[in-house]
Each structure stands twice: as C-alpha cells, then as structure tokens.
Amino acid sequence: xxxxxxxxxxxxxxxxxxxxxxxxxxxxxxxxxxxxxxxxxxxxxxxxxxxxxxxxxxxxxxxxxxxxxxxxxxxxxxxxxxxxxxxxxxxxxxxxxxxxxxxxxxxxxxxxxxxxx
Amino acid sequence: xxxxxxxxxxxxxxxxxxxxxxxxxxxxxxxxxxxxxxxxxxxxxxxxxxxxxxxxxxxxxxxxxxxxxxxxxxxxxxxxxxxxxxxxxxxxxxxxxxxxxxxxxxxxxxxxxxxxxxxxxxxxxxxxxxxxxxxxxxxxxxxxxxxxxxxxxxxxxxxxxxxxxxxxxxxxxxxxxxxxxxxxxxxxxxxxxxxxxxxxxxxxxxxxxxxxxxxxxxxxxxxxxxxxxxxxxxxxxxxxxxxxxxxxxxxxxxxxxxxxxxxxxxxxxxxxxxxxxxxxxxxxxxxxxxxxxxxxxxxxxxxxxxxxxxxxxxxxxxxxxxxxxxxxxxxxxxxxxxxxxxxxxxxxxxxxxxxxxxxxxxxxxxxxxxxxxxxxxxxxxxxxxxxxxxxxxxxxxxxxxxxxxxxxxxxxxxxxxxxxxxxxxxxxxxxxxxxxxxxxxxxxxxxxxxxxxxxxxxxxxxxxxxxxxxxxxxxxxxxxxxxxxxxxxxxxxxxxxxxxxxxxxx
Numbered sequence: 001x002x003x004x005x006x007x008x009x010x011x012x013x014x015x016x017x018x019x020x021x022x023x024x025x026x027x028x029x030x031x032x033x034x035x036x037x038x039x040x041x042x043x044x045x046x047x048x049x050x051x052x053x054x055x056x057x058x059x060x061x062x063x064x065x066x067x068x069x070x071x072x073x074x075x076x077x078x079x080x081x082x083x084x085x086x087x088x089x090x091x092x093x094x095x096x097x098x099x100x101x102x103x104x105x106x107x108x109x110x111x112x113x114x115x116x117x
Numbered sequence: 118x119x120x121x122x123x124x125x126x127x128x129x130x131x132x133x134x135x136x137x138x139x140x141x142x143x144x145x146x147x148x149x150x151x152x153x154x155x156x157x158x159x160x161x162x163x164x165x166x167x168x169x170x171x172x173x174x175x176x177x178x179x180x181x182x183x184x185x186x187x188x189x190x191x192x193x194x195x196x197x198x199x200x201x202x203x204x205x206x207x208x209x210x211x212x213x214x215x216x217x218x219x220x221x222x223x224x225x226x227x228x229x230x231x232x233x234x235x236x237x238x239x240x241x242x243x244x245x246x247x248x249x250x251x252x253x254x255x256x257x258x259x260x261x262x263x264x265x266x267x268x269x270x271x272x273x274x275x276x277x278x279x280x281x282x283x284x285x286x287x288x289x290x291x292x293x294x295x296x297x298x299x300x301x302x303x304x305x306x307x308x309x310x311x312x313x314x315x316x317x318x319x320x321x322x323x324x325x326x327x328x329x330x331x332x333x334x335x336x337x338x339x340x341x342x343x344x345x346x347x348x349x350x351x352x353x354x355x356x357x358x359x360x361x362x363x364x365x366x367x368x369x370x371x372x373x374x375x376x377x378x379x380x381x382x383x384x385x386x387x388x389x390x391x392x393x394x395x396x397x398x399x400x401x402x403x404x405x406x407x408x409x410x411x412x413x414x415x416x417x418x419x420x421x422x423x424x425x426x427x428x429x430x431x432x433x434x435x436x437x438x439x440x441x442x443x444x445x446x447x448x449x450x451x452x453x454x455x456x457x458x459x460x461x462x463x464x465x466x467x468x469x470x471x472x473x474x475x476x477x478x479x480x481x482x483x484x485x486x487x488x489x490x491x492x493x494x495x496x497x498x499x500x501x502x503x504x505x506x507x508x509x510x511x512x513x514x515x516x517x518x519x520x521x522x523x524x525x526x527x528x529x530x531x532x533x534x535x536x537x538x539x540x541x542x543x544x545x546x547x548x549x550x551x552x553x554x555x556x557x558x559x560x561x562x563x564x565x566x567x568x569x570x571x572x573x574x575x576x577x578x579x580x581x582x583x584x585x586x587x588x589x590x591x592x593x594x595x596x597x598x599x600x601x602x603x604x605x606x607x608x609x610x611x612x613x614x615x616x617x618x619x620x621x622x623x
Contacts, residue, residue: 020282028278032285039292046300073299076248080292083255087285090262094281097266098274110275 478551
C-alpha cells in the first residue's frame, strides 16, 4: 500500500510540475490541481497508514491500549483540501478572465508586463 | 484580560474585515471605518509591543490545549515588532487607498480584502505552529490575489497569472515540507519541532526538508533565482496595493525564513553557506535589474529584490551582530518600501506616467513634495544619518568578523548600485527639465482632485517619512531593539521554554 501510494504521489508531483511548465493556461490549471492532490496524499502517507485502528479509547479503559491511526494528518488534509479547492476555483476564474482580456491562452504571448513602459 | 492580549491585533483585523463586508456598496463608510480601524489597530499593536517589551514573551494556547498538542500563539519581541510594523504600514496604506484608489475598484470589496490581508500578516507573525503558519500564508496569498486582480486591466491579469502560479507553487512546496517534517517528528508545534528535529538521526532527510522550506519561503520572499514573479507583477496593480505588497508580503517570507532557520534548523553550516550564496546573488541580480529599468515602479520592484539580499545575508552569517543587522534592515525596509510605492503613486497621480524618460521637472514645479520624497529615497540608499545606513554597519561588521569577504563585497556593491539607481532616478524625475506629457482626457490628475483626497495621499507619505526619520535619528533605540531580538533568536531555548512550560507560570 505504501509503495503504491508513494508511486502515485511521485507521478502526481511530476505530472503537476510538467503541466505547470507548459505554455497553455488550461494545462496550468490541471497542473495546479494535480500538484495539490499530490501534496495532500503525501501528508496522508507520511502520517503513517494504520489499518483498522481508529483513535477511539475503548469504554472500559482510560488510555489507548494499542497503536492507533493518527487523526492529525486527516485534519491537515481536510484543511489543505479546502484551501486548494478555493485556490483552484480562483485560478479557473482568473484564467478565464485573462483569456477574455488578453485573447490568448499561450503564456509566451503574455508579455505585456515585461514591456518597457 | 492581559492573558489573551496578544490575540487582540488578530481579532481586531478580523472584526474590521467582517464589519467592512456589511458596507459592501457604501465606499465612503468603508473608507472611514478602515482608517479608524487601522488607527485603533496601531494603538493596540503599540500596547502589545509595550507589554511584550516589559514582560517578555507571551503565549496563548488556543482552546487551552497544552502545547504541543494545540495551536500555540506566541509573541516574542520579534513577532511583536513585526505586528507593530504591519499596523504602521497598514494605517498608512489604508489612508492612502482612500485617497488614491478609484471608486470603481473600491466597490468590489477592496477594503475588506485589504484587512483580510493584514489579518493574515498579523496571524503569520503571531503563530507558533507550522501548519497554522501555512494557513495564514494562504489567507495572505488569497487576499493578495484578489487585490492584484481588482480592476481587471490587461497588464494586471497577466501579472496576476504569473504571481498566482509561483505563489501557489511556493505554498505547495511549503506544504510538502510540512508533510515531510510531520512524518519525521510527528509534531507541528514549532518549539516542539525545535527539540525533535535536533534529535532526528536521519540528518540527510532533515537537510532536504530544510531545503524545501528554503525554496517555499524563498519564492515568497523573492530570493534569487526564484524572484521572477515579482518584477512581472508588482507594478501592475494600483500603487496602494503595490505599497502594501512591497512593504510586507516579501517580508513575511523573510520573517518565516528567519524564524525557521533560527528555531528549527539551526547550526547547519551547509544551509548557512547556501543562504549566503543565494543572498549574494540576490543582491547582485536585484541591483543590476534595477539599473536598466525605466518604469519607476519596476525600479522599486528590483530594489525590493536587491534589499531582500541584505536580510538573508545577515541570516546566512548567523552571528548575533549579523542577525541584529537583519532585523534592523527589516524594520527599515518595511517602512521605506511601503513609502516608495506610495510615492510612485503620487508621481503617477501628478503626471499620469511612471516612465522616467517622460517625467521631469519635479523639483522646479513641486519643491516641497520633492523634499518630502527625498527622505525615503535617500533612506533607501543609506546616506547617514538616514535609516538605511545603520543596519549596513552591523552587516559589514559581521561580515568582517566572520571573514566572509564575498558578502562584504556584495553588500558594498549593492549599496553602491542602489545609490546609482536612486541618483539616476533623482536626475531624471526631479532635476531634468519638464517634458510635455500628452494629457489623458479621463485621468484624474492630482490638481483636479478634491483637497481632502490630496490630504489623504500626502499624509501617509509624511507619516512614513517621519517614521523613517525616527529610525534614522533614533537608531540607538532600534539598535537596542534589534540586538534584543537577535539575542532572543540566537538563544532559542527561551522561545521553546515559553511555549512548552506555560502551565508552570499560571
């Protein structure tokens, strides 16, 4: 399971960065989404995957008796998912606006800001 | 009452942003609330600063969860100083925005977002939890995305795409670094991490995590070679927005770098070398970039990059004198850079252009304003006794003591180029004969706007110039302050004890 997840994370990071480096704006968004998901899965993986041991103390005892799944990574991922969701939706709107105003989706042609003025 | 004192600046900004949202369409009400609120924020920040100065580091554990389990808020002298500077710059830009940003932009929620940005900054300075720092960073960048795109001009949107992509990438790298750090130590509390990272046996992985943090924060603070988003975007939004970005957004990256590399990843010769090399390159590339630009705001953008180098070079040398220099430079730079972008806004208002070639004759036509602009411009260069001079002494002394002559050369070279750049700017904009710039029909020139607006544009520039003068002439005070911060940062045990032993003091 860990190996599989590690491979997936690697692929997501690589694909995300590759997509960000391409010239099309739409591919930029895809890259952002892939990278965000890769980071979330990485937190999940590095929080140690423990199967079938929820972090709930049994009724008859006062402390944990055995190893339990760490709940913190889930909380972190939840936060990160919400944040990257917000950022991604902003990115989509931004790209749509930019495409409308600049009339191109090629990053190489977006060089008005580099002009000498 | 005083227990939660350090949270007040945070809560106040949040309250302000929320109240402002209820006045969405009433921009005059928003202007007044924003200005008054910023004034109150300044008062509260001064109160917090005075309290921290007298009573030492304060912590608040959110929800009363003991550290390291809950989220910690901590105000040491460094954080309190940064909060104070945020509120000074915030007040100035709030007044300046009221005068200079046109109503069409204000109608789309400029002020609420502006205060959310200040909320994010205050939070980032006060938090003691690395994941919480990530969340504050996200609040900062989301607000900054909105501010940079409000108005939706072509150049703005193009700049925003670049700004967005690189800042998003920085956040993802930061998040990756947090994930690896959590996997290594199982903790997120920065004080706890400081203890646990020192005990980790796999040093190679710690080094890699540190590099990830360096890249993440390096993009945000515009370090070489990660700064290309900055000159592509900072000159596109209204100058009020550039002012707060230029003054505070890159500095929060520097703050995070200083915090992480003095607390969590300390005593690492390899990292210090990397920081030094990056800082030297940042100084060179920023200075040379500024030399060839024609747009005033682009010149200032490159100067931001150049002067980030001074702060990082102090961090790289990692002696008490050097860190004191870094802190002093940070204090000076926030005030001056905010002021410079407001000045570029004023110049734009008066003449309708920011091109150095087109401008001219300022000194002949506006002698008083020119004298006012003289203060921040030459504080930046560091003509003694103005404020930029003093931190450089600390940095130069430190580089002598640590024998890193490359740093010394870079510091002197960058100062010299800054002088050349500002002298060129002064000659072009102020001394050259006035040129005819074709009048733009709908543009609201400075002489056409109402007097109240003029006051709102001039007052913040005067205010920040006075602060600059104080930093220059009262350098002794700031030096005491930065020396105290530096000793607190070097001896990080104080910080760790303050976070982990709070239950003892109650």
